[in-house]
Amino acid sequence: MKFKERTIQISMIIITLMMIILRFLLNEKGRTSPDSIRYMRFAHVFPTIDNTTTPLGYPLSIKFFTFFGPDEFWSSKIVGIGVFLFIIFFAWKKKFFFKETVVFCALFSFLSIFSYTMSEALILPFVLLFLYISSLIIEGKLKNGKAIFYLSLTLIALYNVRYSSLFIMAGTGLFGLVSWKRQYAKAL
DSSP: OOHHHHHHHHHHHHHHHHHHHHHHHSSTTOSOOHHHHHHHHHHHHTTSOOSOOSOSHHHHHHHHHHTTSOOHHHHHHHHHHHHHHHHHHHHHHTTSSHHHHHHHHHSHHHHHHHHSSSTHHHHHHHHHHHHHHHHHHHHTSSOHHHHHHHHHHHHHHHHHHOGGGHHHHHHHHHHHHHTSSOOHHHHO
16 A cells, blocks of 8 residues: 555544544534433433333443443443444455545544434444445355354344344345345356
8 A cells, every 4th residue: 555545544534533523522412312312311221121212232332331431421422433443443454445434434424423422323333244244245255154144143233223224134135035046256
């Protein structure tokens, strides 16, 4: 990788991280909404489950960081920043569309997602893992029971963060039924 390209990528990552932090620090409400307050309240009262309709993934991730000292608000911001850093690190470590991921995460809409207290931020790394595992399966590097196990695990994790991932599960199931006996790795 060229020095200039690497410098631009590192600069974009640092600037994006600073913008995520500034985005919620300079907002008068801290980038929260009534749904955000519901997530934080659910994390605060857990293990008592009140009459909520949200999956457990995002409130539990907030609750996890409250054990290290910060309250639910700051824990939700740590989750957003941690998600951003995980996505960048994973794409770099696995050499899985790293340049595209850096640019993609620097877009204003995704910058807003990382700074906002909503479950959309937490679903993004699981979508990235799902795409990575799917590409390994299609390339033939992951086969049979191991492929089914990892794919099922990521789909379950997706569902436990957002219920709308049922559409991803249905699409994956339909794709699996349509291409039951095809060998994608041979075509490449």
